[in-house]
Amino acid sequence: MKPVVFNPRRLEMAAFAKVQAELHGSVPLVDMLRLAEGLVSPADEVPAPAHWQASGSQRQVLGGVPEVRMRLQAQARVWLTCQRCLGPMDLELSVDRVFRFVRNEDEAAQLDETTDDEDVLALGRPLDLLSLVEDELIMALPIVPRHETCPAPLAALAAPQTTADVDTPPPCDQHSAESEEAGARHPFAVLKNLKIPPRS
Ligand SMILES: [Zn+2]
DSSP, X not given: OOOOOOBTTBBOHHXXXXXXXXXXXXXXXXXXXXXXXXXXXXXXXXXXXXXXXXXXXXXXXTTXXXXXXXXXXXXXXXXXXXXXXXXXXXXXXXXXXXXXXXXXXXXXXXHHHHOSSSEEEEOSSOBOHHHHXXXXXXXHSOSSOOOSSOOOOOHHHHHHHHHHHHHSOOHHHHHHHHHHHHHHHSTTHHHHHHHSXXXX
């Protein structure tokens, strides 16, 4: 028997699950337009493609229709803009999800509300697996991308801070000047002036 060849762009899910088939592949990030929209690409690096694996399974249910499932895994290394330092940051996205397929949208909506550990989709039209991979990678993106620890500020950013420190008069001078001024208004300031000769 000739093995069935499954097309990831038009996957017949019921058949895929029935023979417990597996598919894997890779997609250039630039081909995933919706995902690529939010990414930056450092000039000195060609982004690696995203990799994905899918495996179908079917479980017989006594007196009912078989349960159809697919495990989908995907990995991609993406570059984003850190929202704290606005520098580029790379991130490994990893997706590992189980989808359960039911007969129609109504059943899917009903089940999806009560199921936490798997996503429920409707069987019907052939599945665009690569689009699903893209959806899942997009959902794996952080809402606010931020370095765990932002890289040390560049020398150009650090310089003004150093200069400011040098330009600021030593705090002691400033403090004593204020004290003397305040002292002048104090009733005992006159006594103090008598006891302590003015500094030269
Ligand atoms: Zn940062």
